[in-house]
Amino acid sequence: MPDPTLIPVKASSIDTWSYESDVLVAGFGIAGATAAIEAARAGADVLVLERLGGAGGAAAMSGGFIYLGGGTPLQNALGFDDSAENMKAFMKAALGPGVDDAKIDAYCDGSVDHFNWLIDAGVVFDESFWGEPGWEPPHSEGLMYSGGENSAPFNKVIPPAPRGHLPRKSASDDGEQAGGYMLMKPLIETAEALGARTLYDSRVQALVIDENNRVVGLTVRQYGVSIAIKARRGVVLATGSFAYDDTMLRDHAPRIEGRPAASIESHDGRAILMSQAIGAATAHMDATEVAIFCDPQLMARGILVNGRGQRYINEDTYPGRIAQETLLHQGGDAFLIIDELLYEKALQTESTSAIMRGTPKWVCESVEELENEIGLPKGSLQSTVELFNHHAASGSDPVFSKKSEWLTPITTPIAAYDLRGMTGGFTLGGLKTTVDAEVLHVSGEPIPGLFAAGRCTSGVCAGGYASGASLGDSSFFGRRAGKRAAAR
Numbered sequence: 001m002p003d004p005t006l007i008p009v010k011a012s013s014i015d016t017w018s019y020e021s022d023v024l025v026a027g028f029g030i031a032g033a034t035a036a037i038e039a040a041r042a043g044a045d046v047l048v049l050e051r052l053g054g055a056g057g058a059a060a061m062s063g064g065f066i067y068l069g070g071g072t073p074l075q076n077a078l079g080f081d082d083s084a085e086n087m088k089a090f091m092k093a094a095l096g097p098g099v100d101d102a103k104i105d106a107y108c109d110g111s112v113d114h115f116n117w118l119i120d121a122g123v124v125f126d127e128s129f130w131g132e133p134g135w136e137p138p139h140s141e142g143l144m145y146s147g148g149e150n151s152a153p154f155n156k157v158i159p160p161a162p163r164g165h166l167p168r169k170s171a172s173d174d175g176e177q178a179g180g181y182m183l184m185k186p187l188i189e190t191a192e193a194l195g196a197r198t199l200y201d202s203r204v205q206a207l208v209i210d211e212n213n214r215v216v217g218l219t220v221r222q223y224g225v226s227i228a229i230k231a232r233r234g235v236v237l238a239t240g241s242f243a244y245d246d247t248m249l250r251d252h253a254p255r256i257e258g259r260p261a262a263s264i265e266s267h268d269g270r271a272i273l274m275s276q277a278i279g280a281a282t283a284h285m286d287a288t289e290v291a292i293f294c295d296p297q298l299m300a301r302g303i304l305v306n307g308r309g310q311r312y313i314n315e316d317t318y319p320g321r322i323a324q325e326t327l328l329h330q331g332g333d334a335f336l337i338i339d340e341l342l343y344e345k346a347l348q349t350e351s352t353s354a355i356m357r358g359t360p361k362w363v364c365e366s367v368e369e370l371e372n373e374i375g376l377p378k379g380s381l382q383s384t385v386e387l388f389n390h391h392a393a394s395g396s397d398p399v400f401s402k403k404s405e406w407l408t409p410i411t412t413p414i415a416a417y418d419l420r421g422m423t424g425g426f427t428l429g430g431l432k433t434t435v436d437a438e439v440l441h442v443s444g445e446p447i448p449g450l451f452a453a454g455r456c457t458s459g460v461c462a463g464g465y466a467s468g469a470s471l472g473d474s475s476f477f478g479r480r481a482g483k484r485a486a487a488r
Contacts, residue, residue: 005205006270008278009228011216014208017230019199021047023485024218024231026204026271029057030471031238031454031478033187037121038482040194044233046482048191049202049220051239051266056184058240058264058455059471063136064179065146066475067468069163070108072115074143078129082161084108089158090149091460094321095469098284098462106435107460107476114476115165122186124168133296135319135467136179138350140169147466148318152401164468183471204239206274207450213278215449234449234485237439238478241455242269243426252285253427255327261291261424263455271456272430280450281442283458284429289465292323293422294336295353297346300406302338303388304419306330309371309380311388314400320465327423334419335374336360337385339411360415370414385410428465430457437481451485453478 022044025032032048033055039046050057069075070084087108092099119125130137130144137144146164148154167183192198201222208217208228217230242248243256243263250257260267272282292299300316304326313325326334338346338360347357364370371381389409391397397407431439431452438446439457453459459473 005219006274006277007206008274009206009208009219011208011210014228016228017217018227019047020230020232021045021197022231022233023236023482024229025049025236025238026218027057027238027240027454028055028188028198029238029240029454029474030059030184030187031474031481032057032236033184033191034475034478035236035238035453035482035485036191036196037187037194038479039486040191040196042483042486044486046196047229048196048198049204049218049229050198050200051203053200055188055198056181058262058267059474060181060184061264062180062262062471063467064167064183065136065164065468065471066118066183067146067163067466067472068111068115068165069161070111072112072165074115074125074127074165075161077127078143080161081159082163084111086159086161087111087163090147090154093154093158094147094466095461095464099460100458100462102435103473104460107473110476117479118475121190123183125165126168129162132349133300133316134351134353135296136352137166138352142166142168146318146468148321151317151403152314156401163466204270204274207235207278209278213448215447231449233488234451236481236485237271237275237431237450237452237456238454238481239271239456240264240267241427241430242272243267245269249427252429253288256288256290256425256427259424261426262289263426267426267455269456271452275431275439275450275452278447279441280447281432281440282430283432284462285427287428287458287461287463288425289320289428289461289470290323290327290423290425292319292326292334292419293356293424294417294419295346295351295356297349297351298338298343298357298417299336301342301346301408302336303384303410305335305337305381305384307333307376309376309384311384311399314397314402316402316406318466320467323423323425324465326419332420332423336417336419337370337381337410338415340413340415341411342408343415358417361418363413363415365413367412367414370416374416427455428458428461430455433457433477435480436484437477438484449488451481453481
């Protein structure tokens with residue numbers, strides 16, 4: 001059914017404004033918090049709307065990685081050389097196709113400054129490095145490879161550097177005090193200390209426009225009542241992705257329909273739809289991050305095969321790349337093949353995803369038997385294992401260039417994990433914005449008074465992903481949105 005509340009409201013039709021502010025921010029996750037901070041520092045009166053009963057959004061429940069580089073103080077302290085140019089080269093190679101070069105250039109050139117800005121806001125990063133495969137460090141290590149920078153095909157052409165910066169966890173192992181929580185806590189406190197006001201349990205409905213089609217406010221549903229809130233300078237949309245709107249997923253990113261991950265139910269795409277209602281452009285609406293629910297310590301040691309019994313990726317790369325390749329290009333069919341010795345070695349390692357280890361579905365005495373048990377084409381797995389073992393014995397992988405440290409011939413007993421259906425993700429596409437977070441009309445011109453950041457926009461990721469890119473570009477362009485809105 002059509003939703004009439006999405007249709008823009010004329011300011012002339014509003015009799016009473018329930019609240020007013022210079023800058024009105026919709027969403028109190030990381031994009032909204034950083035926008036509020038910068039707008040307040042620019043002297044604006046800031047009001048933040050949050051649909052839920054508390055601040056933090058999906059960012060507060062995430063692992064907390066922020067993708068930063070170019071020679072941050074943490075990289076330098078731990079002995080890793082990086083440059084803005086190398087960071088740009090990697091991001092443009094790994095996050096496409098079709099990346100916004102201007103956004104990546106701005107992001108990489110400003111990365112060290114953004115790191116220092118986070119430090120000044122109270123975010124703490126431990127001066128330690130975690131170099132094992134995994135989704136995130138098991139302790140409070142502050143730096144990790146988080147995008148496959150040190151694996152093929154990137155490590156052959158771009159000097160690798162770890163760029164996954166993780167805020168220090170609290171002393172407790174409670175998930176609410178993990179990296180994402182410890183990232184958002186000081187940002188929320190900073191915004192509030194600067195005078196940003198907050199209205200919770202407030203769901204945005206539509207944009208309010210004046211006679212010149214400038215955005216001057218929002219209509220909001222609060223405790224069952226619709227109200228209007230005026231923005232004297234600008235509106236910043238920071239309400240998250242559309243991972244929980246099945247209609248939008250079916251239209252744009254059907255492969256992750258019914259399998260949301262790393263997102264929350266308030267990620268319903270509302271900001272995108274109500275902006276489209278006034279002519280806003282969108283980009284990369286089909287782009288998705290994908291996670292695969294298997295411990296990277298296992299995957300790095302084994303081989304991944306598709307429904308034809310063939311390898312399809314280097315298993316030592318970023319698990320998000322493995323997941324995207326599995327779901328988007330292999331139809332979601334994946335089996336992890338591993339022998340007893342490699343399985344036992346993986347179980348002895350530390351991992352935050354040890355819960356994803358479980359036990360293999362099939363255990364057999366021969367590759368032929370395992371092939372039959374899985375139901376793979378006759379001879380397919382046997383030839384795959386034979387080819388892999390032939391080259392692994394000499395420490396090479398001419399097919400996918402897996403690093404030699406993970407190349408061990410697969411022996412028997414042999415086992416397989418069934419990874420079919422073991423993926424989930426969130427959307428990366430959204431409103432098309434400038435490097436200053438201005439929302440663009442389909443004509444290519446900025447829509448006056450409207451700004452956006454975070455997962456309701458198309459940021460630095462156009463297809464590929466690296467852990468931390470979402471919180472990174474959400475916070476970086478959230479800052480720009482707040483500054484720009486305050487300056488209007």
